[in-house]
Amino acid sequence: MSNQNKNRQTGCPVAYGMDMFGDRWTLLIIRDMLLHGKKTYGDFLESGEHIATNILADRLKHLEAEEIVEKARDPQNRRSYVYTLTDKGLALAPVIFEIVRWSGNYIPLNTARKELLDRIEQDADGLVTEIRDRTRQSGMSSDDA
Secondary structure, eight states, X not given: OOHHHHHHHXXXXXXXXXXXXXXXXXXXXXXXXXXXXXXXXXXXXXXXXXXXXXXXXXXXXXXXXXXXXXXXXXXXXXXXXXXXXXXXXXXXXXXXXXXXXXXXXTSOOOHHHHHHHHHHHHHHHHHHHHHHHXXXXXXXXXXGO
């Protein structure tokens, strides 16, 4: 039995969450989708953290298998794919926001990051609504998968 299955069998919510999204690269992919509107493999490769291609492919497959993202052919380029957060993935917005909030207490922030932190502090629900609307407008429905 794998460690992942053991953690799920314990019924521990923290272990379950860590199985779903608990590594650096998975969280950064979710961050990029939520906060930066990234949706293609190439978009993710352009992130400042410089994720390796094999790790990116692995994490995207994992997120798709866990139904956190959906994958569909890019309508503008049928050889490419577009990744979209599902409702399960969108539900992680508060987790990302709390990480931003926590980190903002311990690291210097540039202007754009201060503005994001201010927005989260003042209107996190409104920001989640904007992200959901943007995702639904540019994404796909489950029926398209």
